[in-house]
Amino acid sequence: MIVLAVVVALAFIVITVVKRIASDADREAVAPGGAEKQRIQSFWAAYNRANTLRTQGDFAGAAAAYREALQLNPAHEDCLYYLGTSLEERGDYAQAVEIFRQLLAINPSSGRALGELGNTLSLLAPGASVDYEQARQAFLQNIQINREQAGPFVRLGMMELDQGHWEAALEKFRVAAGFGSPDGNFWVGYTLFLQKKLSEAVPSFRKVLDTYAHERKITGRGVLSEGDVLPAPGKPLTALEKAGLKSMLFLHWTALRMGGYPAGLPHEFQLRPRTSLETAPLPADARLPLGASGGRAVPIDFDKDGHMDLIVVGPGQPLKLYRREGEKYAEGTEVAGLKGVSDIWTAYATDYDSDGYPDLYLVRSGFLGSGQNLLYHNNRNGTFSNVTAAMGLEGIRATAGACFFDFDGDGRTDLLEVGASDREHSAVRLYRNVGDRFVESTLAAGLSASGTAVDCTAGDFNRDGKADLFVLFWQTGGVLYANQGNGKFADATAQAGLSGIRGRRFNAVFFDYDKDGLPDLLVTGHAPFEEAVRTLLQPEYRPAGNTPRLFHNKGHGSFEEVTAEAGLNRCYGTMQVLPVDVDSDGWTDLLFVNGSQDAQRL
Numbered sequence: 254m255i256v257l258a259v260v261v262a263l264a265f266i267v268i269t270v271v272k273r274i275a276s277d278a279d280r281e282a283v284a285p286g287g288a289e290k291q292r293i294q295s296f297w298a299a300y301n302r303a304n305t306l307r308t309q310g311d312f313a314g315a316a317a318a319y320r321e322a323l324q325l326n327p328a329h330e331d332c333l334y335y336l337g338t339s340l341e342e343r344g345d346y347a348q349a350v351e352i353f354r355q356l357l358a359i360n361p362s363s364g365r366a367l368g369e370l371g372n373t374l375s376l377l378a379p380g381a382s383v384d385y386e387q388a389r390q391a392f393l394q395n396i397q398i399n400r401e402q403a404g405p406f407v408r409l410g411m412m413e414l415d416q417g418h419w420e421a422a423l424e425k426f427r428v429a430a431g432f433g434s435p436d437g438n439f440w441v442g443y444t445l446f447l448q449k450k451l452s453e454a455v456p457s458f459r460k461v462l463d464t465y466a467h468e469r470k471i472t473g474r475g476v477l478s479e480g481d482v483l484p485a486p487g488k489p490l491t492a493l494e495k496a497g498l499k500s501m502l503f504l505h506w507t508a509l510r511m512g513g514y515p516a517g518l519p520h521e522f523q524l525r526p527r528t529s530l531e532t533a534p535l536p537a538d539a540r541l542p543l544g545a546s547g548g549r550a551v552p553i554d555f556d557k558d559g560h561m562d563l564i565v566v567g568p569g570q571p572l573k574l575y576r577r578e579g580e581k582y583a584e585g586t587e588v589a590g591l592k593g594v595s596d597i598w599t600a601y602a603t604d605y606d607s608d609g610y611p612d613l614y615l616v617r618s619g620f621l622g623s624g625q626n627l628l629y630h631n632n633r634n635g636t637f638s639n640v641t642a643a644m645g646l647e648g649i650r651a652t653a654g655a656c657f658f659d660f661d662g663d664g665r666t667d668l669l670e671v672g673a674s675d676r677e678h679s680a681v682r683l684y685r686n687v688g689d690r691f692v693e694s695t696l697a698a699g700l701s702a703s704g705t706a707v708d709c710t711a712g713d714f715n716r717d718g719k720a721d722l723f724v725l726f727w728q729t730g731g732v733l734y735a736n737q738g739n740g741k742f743a744d745a746t747a748q749a750g751l752s753g754i755r756g757r758r759f760n761a762v763f764f765d766y767d768k769d770g771l772p773d774l775l776v777t778g779h780a781p782f783e784e785a786v787r788t789l790l791q792p793e794y795r796p797a798g799n800t801p802r803l804f805h806n807k808g809h810g811s812f813e814e815v816t817a818e819a820g821l822n823r824c825y826g827t828m829q830v831l832p833v834d835v836d837s838d839g840w841t842d843l844l845f846v847n848g849s850q851d852a853q854r855l
Contacts, residue, residue, distance in 0.1 A: 296325040300332055307335060310755070312342040313729070328359050334366060341373055344705055344728035346381045349373050367395040368404065375412045377850040378757075379620035379653060379727040380673040380705030385412055403434035410440055415851045419444055435461045435496035442503060451507050455515050458500040458507070462522050465497035482521045483791055495783040502786050524790065549829075553602040553611050555589070556635050566597035568619065590636040594627065603657040605644075605666050605686060606630070613637060616652045618672070620707065620850060623651040626670070645690040650678045658711035658720045660698070661685065661740055671706035671724055680706040681724055699741045704729060712763030712772035714749070715810040723751075723774060725761040730754045731776060750811045754802060764832040764841055766819070771806035775832075777845070778802065780824035785847065788824045799824045801845075 303318030319336035323329065337352035353370040356363055371391035374384045389412065392405040410425030423444050429437025442457030469482065482501075484494050505524040508514040514523050548567020555562055560577035562585075572594040575582040586592050598619030602611040610631040617624030628646050629637040641647055651673040657666050665686035674680040680702045684691035695701050705727040711720045719736035726732070731754045734742035746752055757779040763772035780788075780799035787794055801821045804812035816822050829846040836842065 292325050296322050296329075299325065300329070303332075303335065303339075307339055312339040315339045316343065316345075330356060330360055330363065333359070334363075334369070337366075337369060337373075341369070342728065344378070344380055344726075346373055346376065346378070350382075362398055364395050364398050364402075367391045367398070368408070371395065371405070371408055375408070375415070377415060377621065379707050379759075380651075381621065383621065385416065388412060401432065403429035403432040403437050406432075407434065407436050407440060410437075410444075411851070414440075414444065419448055430457070430460070433464075435464055435493050438464075439496045439500050439503075442500065446503055446507060451511055454507060455504065458504040459515070459518065461493075461496045461500040462504070462518075465493055465500075466519065466522075468493055484787070490783055490787070495781075498783055498786045498790060502789065548597075549599050551600045551602060553613070555602075555611055555613075555631060555637075557610060557633075564600050564602075564613065566600050566615070568598060569596055571595040572597055572600075572615070588635065590632075590638065591629070596624070597627075598652075599654065601655055601657065603666060605657070605668075607665065608633065614655060614657075614668070616655060616670075618651050618653075620653050623649050623673075623675075625649055626652055626655075643690070645692065646684065648678075650682070651675065653705075653707045654709060656709045656711050656722075658722075660711075660720055660722075660736060660742075662719065662738075667691075669700075669709055669711070669722065671709045673705040674703045680704050680726070681709070694740075697740065699743065700734065702726075702732070707759055708761045710761050710763045710774075714763070714772055714774075714806060714812075716771070716808075721745075723761050723763065725754075725758055725776060728755060728757060731758075731761060745810070748811065750813060751804065756798065759828055760830045762830060762832055766803065766832075766841055767805065768840065769806075769808075771808055773806045774804040774812060775830065775843070776802045776804075777827040777830050778824070779828070779849070780826045782826065782849075784824040785826035795822050796824050801825070801827065801830075 299318050299322035303315045303322060306318060307315035316336055316339040319332050319339060322332050323336065326332065333352055333356040337349045337356065340349040340352060350370060350373050353366045353373065356366040357370070360366070368391075371388045373381075374388035374391065377383065389409065392409050395405045396402075406425045406429040410422045410429065413422035413425060423441060426437050426440040426444060430441055431437070438457045438460045442454040442461075445451075445454035445457065465482070484490055484498070490498070501522055501524060504514070504518070504522070548565055548570055551564040551566070552561045553564055554560065555574070556576070562577050563575040563582065565573045565575065572586065572591055573584060574586045574589050574591055576585040594615065597615045597617060599616050601614040601616070603614055604610065605612050605628070610633050612631045613629040615627040615629070617626055625648070626641070626646060627639060628641045628644055630640045632638055650670070652670050653672045655668060655670045657668055659665060660667050660683070665688065667686045668684040668691060670682040670684070671680060672678075679695050679700065681695065681700045682693065683695045683698050683700050685694040702724070706724050707727050708725045710723050712723075713719060714721050714733070715735065717738075719738050721736045722734040722742060724732050724734065731746070731751060732744055733746045733749050733751050735745035737743055751774070754776055758776050759779060760777040762775050764775065765771060766773050766775075778800045784796060784799055788796070800816060800823055802814060803816045803819050803821055805815045806812055825845050826847045826849065827845045828848050831844040831846070832841045833844055834841055835844070
């Protein structure tokens with residue numbers, strides 16, 4: 254019996270050990286090992302850090318953290334998607350497209366990736382690489398995945414609108430409206446408004462407002478005032494509120510052109526003027542002849558007769574010169590030797606050779622694409638000559654703007670260009686005037702930069718007698734370059750208190766707004782259409798972002814922001830700003846030119 258008991262005990266021990274070994278093996282199969290566990294923990298730490306940075310608006314930091322996470326899990330769809338959107342927010346459109354395509358290679362049915370790919374490829378923004386055909390294919394694939402969604406049809410319609418295909422745009426918007434989309438109905442009305450089919454536009458705007466009224470239960474509440482239908486200040490807008498605000502404004506503009514609001518429109522949707530703006534008729538000598546092309550107008554007394562003439566330019570349009578003759582303007586393009594010049598983004602009058610006569614610098618491409626800029630010398634006899642090649646300025650490059658200043662104190666006017674960088678060109682390009690030509694001096698001056706720069710302005714911010722520079726980059730902020738006096742510039746952004754000027758901003762300008770003799774800095778802000786409309790309809794609305802930013806020069810090499818104090822903390826959607834003393838009272842006023850690059854806002 255003792256022997257049997259021992260045998261049984263040994264058998265029990267063996268079985269227990271075998272079970273424990275099997276259990277341990279099972280746990281090892283289920284639970285990750287130390288290295289795998291560390292990888293998973295590191296991934297989630299990087300991913301969560303990226304999400305936090307993205308929600309805080311630090312898209313550069315977020316993109317870096319998402320890339321770190323993807324090193325640990327390359328196929329994580331959310332990580333790829335948010336990396337793409339973060340890159341898009343930074344203006345890195347080509348990289349964003351690449352990331353969305355990586356996501357689609359993993360999941361070809363990702364509707365959100367197709368939508369963002371289409372949005373990015375059709376976006377008209379500085380530095381973007383527009384490809385309408387590929388964008389169209391992305392939206393069509395998205396529709397194949399889900400035929401019941403309005404969004405892709407709205408985006409297809411906007412893309413057609415940007416190309417001037419109004420009927421094709423209407424077709425897409427009407428499909429979206431058929432799904433009950435307020436956005437679809439608004440864009441139908443908007444397109445008809447552009448076509449001057451005002452009576453046809455009214456029903457679409459009213460459909461949006463009827464839906465809006467039903468949603469807010471206006472009739473049941475007995476609302477009788479316009480203020481009750483406007484969103485509460487301080488709260489983000491819903492999709493319906495965005496469409497509703499825009500419809501209210503366009504219905505108002507339609508009513509002005511048609512002689513009144515349509516019958517039956519509730520009074521709460523009928524806008525009433527809050528202020529009056531009286532404008533005197535233009536004097537005869539300020540009127541251009543019929544047929545003058547649109548675009549940008551640059552004043553220039555090219556013939557030195559004491560009267561300001563005009564150069565009018567625009568993408569896809571011929572340049573026009575209008576000479577002031579007494580109380581009228583006469584077209585004089587051909588006589589001035591400028592016939593055949595076309596597709597100019599903007600123009601600058603500058604005396605690069607210091608002969609007392611203004612020359613012309615013509616910038617091509619603007620925010621999209623690239624082109625050959627042109628320098629025309631004023632021959633001092635009423636004509637201009639193209640001296641681009643002779644002065645060393647040949648070359649295809651992307652240029653959004655330029656400024657002229659004497660950076661090295663030699664008495665000659667130097668040239669600074671800004672635009673999108675490529676393999677051969679910096680986003681900031683300095684051309685030193687050596688008398689008989691311009692010499693590219695970017696690297697030597699310490700100004701080489703990548704990315705997309707959209708504007709530049711020169712001024713002696715620290716009163717050391719040397720011209721300094723502020724360069725504005727699309728989405729990523731501005732850089733203040735302090736002139737060191739030895740042919741070099743140094744980044745003085747942080748110590749001057751100008752860090753963090755991010756967002757969609759097109760213009761920067763030094764000007765003395767408070768007449769203290771120091772150059773202050775204004776950086777404009779673009780804004781979504783509905784935010785600009787909200788500013789028009791709600792004067793009390795003070796947004797948290799997308800406003801101009803005004804920085805007061807404190808006089809010791811630093812600035813302080815005074816946007817709110819100056820009453821500029823509102824959304825305008827500004828494309829260009831002009832500091833000018835409008836009323837001749839000795840104080841510099843600001844003229845904001847608002848709109849967008851696309852055809853989706855006026």
